[in-house]
Amino acid sequence: MSEHAAQNEASREGLESFVYDDKIVRMFAWATIIWGIVGFLVGVIIAIQLAFPDAGFGIEYLSFGRLRPLHTNAAIFAFAGNGIFAAVYYSTQRLCKARMFSDLLSRLHFWGWQLIIVSAALTLPLGITQGKEYAELEWPIDLAIAVVWLVFFGGNFIGTLIKRRERHIYVALWFYIATIVTVTMLHVGNNIWLPAGFVHLIKTGEFAGPAFLMKSYPVYAGVQDALMQWWYGHNAVAFFLTTPFLGLMYYFMPKAAERPVFSYKLSIIHFWSLVFIYIWAGPHHLHYTALPEWASTLGMVFSVMLWMPSWGGMINGLLTLRGAWDRVAKDPILKFFVVGVTFYGMSTFEGPLLSIKAVNSLSHYTDWTIAHVHSGVLGWNGFMTFGMLYWMMPRLFQTKLYSTKLATMHFWIGTIGMVLYILSIYTAGITQGLMWRAWDETGRLAYPDFIETVTKLIPMYWIRVIGGVLYMSGAIIALYNFFMTWKARPEKYEEPVHYAAPLSPNYEGDPEAKSRLTANAGFGHAGDKFLQGNWHRRWERKPIRFTVYVLVAVLIGGAVEAVPMFLVSSNVPSIASVQPYTPLELAGRDIYISEGCYNCHSQMIRPFYWETKRYGDYSKPGEFVYDRPFQWGSRRIGPDLHREGGRKSHLWHYEHFKNPADTSPGSIMPRYPWLLSKEINFPAIQGRVDANAMLGVPYGDMVLDGAAEEHAQFQAATIAAELEEQGGPPMDETMDKQVIALIAYLQRLGTDLYKEAPADAQAQAGGDQ
Amino acid sequence: MSFTDIVSNMNLDIYPIISLILFLVAFALIMWSVLRTPKTESNRQANIPLQDDYDLSSTDNMHNPAGKGASHG
Numbered sequence: 001m002s003e004h005a006a007q008n009e010a011s012r013e014g015l016e017s018f019v020y021d022d023k024i025v026r027m028f029a030w031a032t033i034i035w036g037i038v039g040f041l042v043g044v045i046i047a048i049q050l051a052f053p054d055a056g057f058g059i060e061y062l063s064f065g066r067l068r069p070l071h072t073n074a075a076i077f078a079f080a081g082n083g084i085f086a087a088v089y090y091s092t093q094r095l096c097k098a099r100m101f102s103d104l105l106s107r108l109h110f111w112g113w114q115l116i117i118v119s120a121a122l123t124l125p126l127g128i129t130q131g132k133e134y135a136e137l138e139w140p141i142d143l144a145i146a147v148v149w150l151v152f153f154g155g156n157f158i159g160t161l162i163k164r165r166e167r168h169i170y171v172a173l174w175f176y177i178a179t180i181v182t183v184t185m186l187h188v189g190n191n192i193w194l195p196a197g198f199v200h201l202i203k204t205g206e207f208a209g210p211a212f213l214m215k216s217y218p219v220y221a222g223v224q225d226a227l228m229q230w231w232y233g234h235n236a237v238a239f240f241l242t243t244p245f246l247g248l249m250y251y252f253m254p255k256a257a258e259r260p261v262f263s264y265k266l267s268i269i270h271f272w273s274l275v276f277i278y279i280w281a282g283p284h285h286l287h288y289t290a291l292p293e294w295a296s297t298l299g300m301v302f303s304v305m306l307w308m309p310s311w312g313g314m315i316n317g318l319l320t321l322r323g324a325w326d327r328v329a330k331d332p333i334l335k336f337f338v339v340g341v342t343f344y345g346m347s348t349f350e351g352p353l354l355s356i357k358a359v360n361s362l363s364h365y366t367d368w369t370i371a372h373v374h375s376g377v378l379g380w381n382g383f384m385t386f387g388m389l390y391w392m393m394p395r396l397f398q399t400k401l402y403s404t405k406l407a408t409m410h411f412w413i414g415t416i417g418m419v420l421y422i423l424s425i426y427t428a429g430i431t432q433g434l435m436w437r438a439w440d441e442t443g444r445l446a447y448p449d450f451i452e453t454v455t456k457l458i459p460m461y462w463i464r465v466i467g468g469v470l471y472m473s474g475a476i477i478a479l480y481n482f483f484m485t486w487k488a489r490p491e492k493y494e495e496p497v498h499y500a501a502p503l504s505p506n507y508e509g510d511p512e513a514k515s516r517l518t519a520n521a522g523f524g525h526a527g528d529k530f531l532q533g534n535w536h537r538r539w540e541r542k543p544i545r546f547t548v549y550v551l552v553a554v555l556i557g558g559a560v561e562a563v564p565m566f567l568v569s570s571n572v573p574s575i576a577s578v579q580p581y582t583p584l585e586l587a588g589r590d591i592y593i594s595e596g597c598y599n600c601h602s603q604m605i606r607p608f609y610w611e612t613k614r615y616g617d618y619s620k621p622g623e624f625v626y627d628r629p630f631q632w633g634s635r636r637i638g639p640d641l642h643r644e645g646g647r648k649s650h651l652w653h654y655e656h657f658k659n660p661a662d663t664s665p666g667s668i669m670p671r672y673p674w675l676l677s678k679e680i681n682f683p684a685i686q687g688r689v690d691a692n693a694m695l696g697v698p699y700g701d702m703v704l705d706g707a708a709e710e711h712a713q714f715q716a717a718t719i720a721a722e723l724e725e726q727g728g729p730p731m732d733e734t735m736d737k738q739v740i741a742l743i744a745y746l747q748r749l750g751t752d753l754y755k756e757a758p759a760d761a762q763a764q765a766g767g768d769q
Numbered sequence: 770m771s772f773t774d775i776v777s778n779m780n781l782d783i784y785p786i787i788s789l790i791l792f793l794v795a796f797a798l799i800m801w802s803v804l805r806t807p808k809t810e811s812n813r814q815a816n817i818p819l820q821d822d823y824d825l826s827s828t829d830n831m832h833n834p835a836g837k838g839a840s841h842g
Contacts, residue, residue, distance in 0.1 A: 095817060170817045254818050264815035268803045276792055556791065 015499040016165065020093045022493070024106040026396050028086035029389060031114060033479050035082055036385075038121075039074030040472035046071055047468050050637065051461035053660075053668045060674045061125040065596025069136040070124040075377055076134060076240060078117045083385035084244040085113070085153070088176050090392060091251040092160055095170045097500040101159025105152050112148035116141055128214050131593035132229045132629050134236055135190050138214040139198075142191045149187065154180045161543040165500040169543060171267045175247030177547050178275050182239040182554050190232035192219045194695055200687030208684035215590070215684075217691050222624030226632055227295070230285040235554075238278035241376065245384050246270070246313060249341065252388045253320050256333045262319035266312055272553075273309035277302050279554045284355035287364065288606040289619070289632060296357070303355035310348030317341040332407040336387030339415060343379025347372065362437070365602055365636040367457070368429030371422050378418045378471060386410070386478060393482050398493055402484035410474040410481070417470025424463035432457060437610040445613055450639040455666045575622035576757035580697045581748065583685045583708035584715040588745030590688065591675070591738055593631065600669065602633035603642040603749070616643035616750065623753060626697055638669055643750035650719060651726035653743045654734075675739040682736070685712045716740045719747075 049055045049064050056062045089106065093099055100106050119141050123129070129136040137145070157180060161169065193216035201207055220228050254261050261267055283299030318341055321328065328334040350372050354363050363369060394401045401407065435453040438446035447453050581589060592598070605611050607618040619642050624630055648656075652663055657675050660667035689708035693699040702708045720735035723743075734740055 091818070166817060168814050168817065170814065172818070251818050254815075258819070260812070260815035260819060264811045265803050265806065269800060272796065272799045276796055553795070 012499050015501050017497050017499050018099050019495045019497055021100050021103060021106060022396055024110060025086055025090045027110050028082050028089060029392060029396060032079060032082040032086055032385060033389065033482060035074060035078035035117060037475050037479060039071060039079045040475055042067055042071040042074055044468045044472055047465045050668055051458055051465055053670055056670045058671045058673050063670045065599045066125050066127055068599045069129060069596060070121060072134060073120050073136065080241060080381045087248040087388055091172055092157065095166065095173055096160050096164030097166045098160055098164050101156050101163060105156035109148060109152035109156060112152055116144050116148060127594035128211055129594055130216060130629060131598060133634060134233055139193055139195045139216045140214060145187060150184045158543060165502055167503055171271060172247040172251040174271050175243045178550050179239050179244045181547055181551050182235060185554065186232045186235050190228050193217060194219060194691050196687055196691035199691060208687055209681055212681060212684040212687065217628040217695060219695060222627045222630050223621045225630040226286060231282040234282035234285055235279055241381055245381055248384055248388055249317050252391055253317055253337050256337060256391050257321050257324045262316050262322060266316045270309050270313040270316065275550055275553050277306050281306060287357050287360045289604050300355050300357060304352045307349060307352040311345060314341055314345035332404060332411050333387050333390045335411045336383045340380055340383030340387060343375055347376040347380055362433045366429035366433040367425045371425040371429055375422050393485050397486050397489040399485060399488045402481050406477055406481045410477045413470050414474035417467045421464050421467030424460040428457040428460040439610055445610060451664055451666050454668055575620060577755045578623055578625060578752040580626045580699060582711065582715055583689050583702060584712040584741050585745045585748045586688050587680060587685050587712060588741035591742050592745060598631045598633045600637035601641045602636050604632040605640055605642050615640045641749055645747050645749040645751035649726050650723040650743050651728045653746060654723060654728050654739060657739055675742060676737055678738045679736050680738055680741050682709050682712060685709050715744060719744055
């Protein structure tokens with residue numbers, strides 16, 4: 001015994017000792033499961049609202065358009081985000097044989113991230129949003145994200161890599177590197193804005209309310225903004241919901257299966273193909289929109305190419321369990337992993353399928369997309385996270401899992417919930433897609449009334465609610481299980497000391513290859529050395545250089561998509577008759593954004609017979625040049641609104657906002673009673689116009705002190721008077737209410753195309769070419 | 770003539786194609802290099818997660834050519 005210890009002592013000479021920081025992992029693990037339940041709960045609430053719209057009780061903070069972004073942000077950034085951090089902090093320390101670089105950065109990262117989540121939970125229900133999907137959070141929070149992500153998290157991670165004691169950087173870490181680098185790039189790229197309220201405050205010293213202070217406009221408009229947004233949105237899926245989870249898979253699956261990954265080489269190929277290909281696929285979110293043809297074809301081709309490496313990865317994951325399949329039957333952890341990886345395979349098969357234009361013409365704007373993302377997030381991200389948590393929690397609490405039975409129960413309830421959710425929503429999507437495009441032999445739409453295509457889905461929506469409740473219940477069972485496990489923790493956690501040799505600074509490693517050629521010129525020798533392939537292994541070990549290569553790979557893809565859009569004015573032909581929004585319409589548009597109408601309404605009519613028949617002439621890129629942000633939407637729970645202008649009377653809109661079920665029986669649009677009573681923020685209007693003018697919108701004299709506000713008041717009075725004429729309430733009751741601004745905006749939508757161009761605008765547009 | 774003019778007059782159809790070729794070349798090189806990694810080496814790398822709780826496992830010396838192929842775990 002003592003002899004043994006002495007022997008150990010001797011063999012530790014020259015080694016460094018270190019202790020892993022598991023406390024930070026415990027913190028992130030708790031945050032994961034708790035925020036997960038919050039995110040699922042908000043999901044269940046909005047699912048109920050779609051089946052039973054009055055479940056919002058006419059309360060603004062509970063309305064669908066405001067809560068849906070909260071749900072998506074909570075699921076992605078709070079649940080999956082904290083899950084990623086738990087995985088990274090646990091595995092990185094062990095793969096690097098080093099404690100995290102800085103405990104302070106770890107803590108700043110944790111608390112900073114939770115603060116960001118809390119501010120999201122406060123601002124989104126208040127209607128403070130940028131109106132771009134998954135990038136809703138307004139500029140002050142965006143700045144916080146940049147600091148917490150890049151400086152606290154990224155800095156801490158790279159610092160740990162640098163002081164690591166294991167020479168080879170294991171593939172999971174590569175996936176983490178790609179995540180950190182690319183998410184930073186995406187976040188910064190898609191969040192270049194002008195903080196309108198802040199600029200207004202600095203310029204005029206006038207404070208126009210806290211909500212306006214947080215308001216920003218993107219520097220991109222229309223088609224450019226759309227391209228930027230979906231480049232971001234798509235790659236957020238790739239680099240927030242895929243690569244870090246693959247890192248997780250490549251670490252925790254071998255751990256749980258107690259055997260190495262099936263093929264390490266395949267995992268490296270998997271890595272590079274994803275990094276190279278994913279970044280190109282963004283435009284598949286914008287098929288048949290006002291996006292140039294070449295960009296969307298490019299997106300489609302690369303999406304289809306993605307299928308191969310994704311399946312390579314799935315197979316690699318599943319085959320890691322070779323020889324351990326008998327254990328899958330007994331071990332809930334492996335069950336979660338097997339189903340999780342299978343869902344990875346299914347989603348990455350379906351993704352390329354949906355990117356094929358013909359399929360997309362049916363699936364886009366329907367619930368099919370919603371089913372797709374839920375098979376990804378619930379099945380892949382959710383189950384991988386749960387598998388990891390069940391594996392990790394007992395180790396973190398240094399005791400046994402409270403109940404394997406409950407974990408197995410969680411697995412089954414979750415699986416059944418997921419299947420109910422996905423099958424019902426597939427059915428809903430395909431049903432609605434087919435109904436939209438059905439027409440009879442005389443060329444008339446078979447279901448001309450949009451609401452017919454909605455009421456049909458209600459039974460499916462109820463099944464989804466059941467599925468969601470089940471999935472959430474599973475997570476609650478997990479929370480209970482973790483809580484009971486935690487209660488059985490030792491009085492004081494053991495902090496085992498580990499030993500490893502530091503990396504020697506003059507390490508040679510793979511010797512530089514020697515040319516094997518005898519008689520040849522310099523180039524031949526260089527070529528042969530290169531062919532021996534040691535170079536890859538050499539720079540695999542250099543974290544900084546490696547990071548730069550990843551960045552270059554993703555930048556090339558990004559640039560290919562983005563550069564032409566920004567440089568080629570001919571991609572967006574200007575239409576002379578398209579004029580900037582009036583100040584009141586602009587204010588109305590900002591209400592549209594802050595209420596989240598884009599969560600249910602698209603503003604993009606595709607060039608199909610059945611769409612132009614239903615909604616009017618298809619949308620042209622030049623019609624969106626003043627749209628900051630673009631509001632094309634991604635799901636039509638309600639009809640497209642791009643040519644809404646002039647379709648209905650002011651009074652119809654007024655009554656509709658008061659209670660949609662009155663004008664449109666069976667409607668699942670929420671009531672908006674507060675729009676009828678809340679006042680327009682007139683003082684902020686000047687700031688809105690000024691900011692747009694600064695971004696290049698030709699507002700002319702409207703930027704003169706108070707001109708915009710005056711114009712807005714005049715237009716509001718005009719509309720209120722018209723409303724009264726149509727049989728609405730007396731004009732002095734409505735002329736300062738938000739509903740008037742929103743009606744002004746809706747009545748303008750899509751109408752410019754048919755207008756006579758003002759003489760000076762014609763000259764201007766011509767001059768731009 | 771501005772930069773925008775120059776780019777506007779370029780034939781953009783070729784643009785994605787050039788990038789695609791760049792991509793394929795880079796990818797082929799990486800594949801090549803990965804496939805050339807000796808089996809013993811990639812086995813060792815694959816085993817890293819499984820030995821991370823062993824407190825004596827310094828792997829630094831395993832890298833030198835003499836140590837190649839040594840088994841650990």
